[in-house]
Amino acid sequence: MTPASVAAEASGRMPPRQATASGPAVTLEDVKVSFGDHVAVRNVTLELAARQVTALVGPSGCGKTTVLRAINRLHDHTGGRVEGKIRLGGVDVYAPDTDPELIRARIGMVFQRPNPFPTMSILDNVTSGLRFNGIRNKAMLREAAESALRHAALWDIVKDRLNQTALRLSGGQQQRLCIARALAIEPDVLLMDEPCSALDPIATAKIEDLITNLASEVTIVLVTHNMFQAARVSDNAAVFLLDEDRVGELVEVGPTVQVFDSPSNERTKQYVTGHVG
């Protein structure tokens, strides 16, 4: 272990990342995503506060995940068309001269079902993002892996079997490995697409703890259909509902407490009380 990693461990922080200092980490301005003729979601104007957890909540099919995947340009490959503006820090994500790879290297993503690379060891899984981005230095990879695994609360469990396949881990551990994999690239933003939907309550609780702890270091966007989960872990909540054309839209955004306790929008109130009450 190097002094740097010891220091990082002692301070409980990852090595210094690119500062996003003040202001929102991500801003979305009048974002609309469509697939062919079908508009999936529109009217999304949203600022994601740096180093806070923002939950995107709402019923199924109202565009939460679609918006999430617009942030790291995953729709580039699935035929989705994104209109409006999305900014990551000061960078226009969809500008013609913006490299999607460079955007994605600043954004980690965790998927609904744990999806560690089945052909890779635990260690290789964690370092895959770094290796994909051209880092080959073994010591550096190893150090980054340890740091990321510690942040994902997985280091003590896997430190003696780093070269084993990731598929022998439990579902919850696999998901934490995927979180470690996403953290290893030291992202500014972590996108989480219903990360607990395939997990049991205990594993879910661990992931939720993790989200709370990580929020001091990375901006987190959490898609969840679970209102309780949103209430437990998020600082801000953005409520998505279907409008009269059955197109998803953002109806309300604000501090989670306010959105859930005293929503200003009538439809939000119905949705929130209908589900929570």
Place this chain on the structure above:
Amino acid sequence: MTGADRPAAVPGGALTPDDDSEAGRWGWAAGERRRPIIQAASRRTLRRRRLIGRVGRGLCMLCAAIGLAPLVALVYYTAERGIPGLSVDFFFHAPVPEGIPGGGVSTAISGTARIVGLAIVMAIPVGVLASLFLYERRGRLAGAVRFGADLLTGVPSIVIGIFAYALFVRPLHHFSDVAASFALAVLMLPIMIRANEEAMRSVAVDLWEAGVALGARRSRVARSVVLRGSLPGLVTGNLLAISRGVGETAPLLFTVAAPTFAMTLLIYADGTQPYPDVQQTAWSTALVLLLFVLVLSGAARLVASRLTRRAR
């Protein structure tokens, strides 16, 4: 369905006993609200459904046996006829003219190995890269390539032989292994492409997305996630395509100089001779070829399961 068969459309009609005497037997608890029509129908048709199930299962087993029987018969017959002719000389000596004792088929074995080996070198890289193209691209061109590969699969192998003959043998005025290998490569390529694409598609989309989301270039994801993840399938598909190529005769008819330079040609040439010892050579060669293909198929399965297990 006859009228008598149809349950009376009266909810709670006289289709189930009013009392609970049969509760439990039909899966409801005493006092529980029943769905009489469905349950009565279910009970009445149970015997028939069971019978249909049994008959269906029997038919499947029978057909499986019918499918397997030719293989067993073929291996048995070939082994019975072929084993007497096997010897060390058979593998390591060149053929001798009929009437002279001794001799083997070493030239045919090495010839087949050479031709197939070169065909593999030609076909596998093209096959893997072409299927990667199909995997990555959804456009019209990909559709055309896929359609072309399908058509090529259906082209009779003799036509491919003539094609190689016209392309290489005639212009160059002599038969060659290269022409034969080319013909076999053309024959194996479409099988490989489709098998490879199938294998690549079996890699879960969310693994691909995980790679892309980490900032990897598509080419890197293709290499480290898609190709690596589909490796067992790629190996199996390619080995099966190769074993198909090993057994081909028609493309070689037009391209190989003499029957003694390829096992399949030797089988044909010797098998149609009137001399028993020459026919013996054909049977033994057939057995060797058959075993070779079986071993190749077995290897395909073994390698695939090895790779899959290591991945786990």
